[in-house]
Amino acid sequence: DQQVKQNSPSLSVQEGRISILNCDYTNSMFDYFLWYKKYPAEGPTFLISISSIKDKNEDGRFTVFLNKSAKHLSLHIVPSQPGDSAVYFCAASLLRGTASKLTFGTGTRLQVTL
Amino acid sequence: KAGVTQTPRYLIKTRGQQVTLSCSPISGHRSVSWYQQTPGQGLQFLFEYFSETQRNKGNFPGRFSGRQFSNSRSEMNVSTLELGDSALYLCASSFTGTSRLSYEQYFGPGTRLTVT
Numbered sequence: 058d059q060q061v062k063q064n065s066p067s068l069s070v071q072e073g074r075i076s077i078l079n080c081d082y083t084n085s086m087f088d089y090f091l092w093y094k095k096y097p098a099e100g101p102t103f104l105i106s107i108s109s110i111k112d113k114n115e116d117g118r119f120t121v122f123l124n125k126s127a128k129h130l131s132l133h134i135v136p137s138q139p140g141d142s143a144v145y146f147c148a149a150s151l152l153r154g155t156a157s158k159l160t161f162g163t164g165t166r167l168q169v170t171l
Numbered sequence: 172k173a174g175v176t177q178t179p180r181y182l183i184k185t186r187g188q189q190v191t192l193s194c195s196p197i198s199g200h201r202s203v204s205w206y207q208q209t210p211g212q213g214l215q216f217l218f219e220y221f222s223e224t225q226r227n228k229g230n231f232p233g234r235f236s237g238r239q240f241s242n243s244r245s246e247m248n249v250s251t252l253e254l255g256d257s258a259l260y261l262c263a264s265s266f267t268g269t270s271r272l273s274y275e276q277y278f279g280p281g282t283r284l285t286v287t
Contacts, residue, residue, distance in 0.1 A: 063213075089274040100175070100261050100278030101214070146213065150274045158204070158227045159263075159276055163213035 060084045061149050063162035070169055076134040078165050080147035083128065087149035091159070092121060092132050095144045104145075105132070137169045173198065175264050175279035183285045189250040192282045196243050196264030203245040204276060205237060208259040217260075220245050221267060249284075257286045 062081045070076045078092075088109045093101035107114040107121045107130070114121050120133045134141055144166050148159040176195045184190050196203050204227070205217040219227035220239035237247045243264075249256055263276035 091274065093278075098280070100263075100280045103275050103277060106275065148214075152274060158216055158219060159214075159274075160216065161206075161214040163211065 059163075060087075061147060061160050061162040063145075063147060063165050065165050066163070067166040067168070070137045070167065072139060072169055072171050073136045076132075076137045076141065076167055076169070078132040078134075078145050078147075078167065080130045080132075080162055081128060082130075082149050084149070084151075084160075085125075085128065086151055087160075088152060089150040090121070090123060090130050091148045091150065092119075093146045093148060093161075094141075095146060095164070101146060134167075137167075139169050139171065142167060142169045175262060175277055177260075177262050177279035177282050179282060180280065181283045181285075183287060184252050185287050186252055186254060188252050189248065190252060190284060192247045192260055192262075192284075194245045194247070194262030194264075194279060196245070196262075197277055200264035200266055200277070201243050202265045202267045203239055203243065204263045204265070205245070205247050206261045206263065207231075208261060208281070209257075214261065217247070252286045254286050257284060259283050 060083050091106040092104040094104050095101040105116050105119045107123050123130045144164045146164045147162045178193045202221045204219040206214040208214045216229040223239045234250045239245045259281045261281045263278045265276045
């Protein structure tokens, strides 16, 4: 059972425009959400996160929105740059005591074109 | 501060063999998690170690095992390799505590295992 889903395997956006990556989850117990970026032959790099008690978190060009009632989160990148071309994974977490386990989506490949 | 390191970076094995992968976490991080990445499957959680004890486990067969040493370094072992075990194996470390930092895991570059 895929508890975290990224239904768009790929997305192409022009440089300077907004990129919107979407993620849906099924487990209402998840209390923290993260986005990771991955380049080929490298491990995922932490990008931005949001607690379930918030609905928005912003860090520079990156903003994550959380809609708990819809069990949906999105990552907005504005403006998109060619260096943003990578695979983006959303992840959800449950913190129990000090133990955290990340459940990942299958990823969305973002290509930013000139 | 040095990042998460994994050795070896690439490995080719044949079916039936066993393999051991190594991971050194970020200094001060005591939790180490292992993930398997295959095309179309995303990252799937294998297990997590903290203070030399496995405290979380994913849905993988018993051929996949791990351990953690007192210096927080971790190893993962796969016995009786199958063709389907070909994947990128990623190790991630995290700070442990009750703050939001516990959620953020930092990944190494991975070990690319090919089983022939």
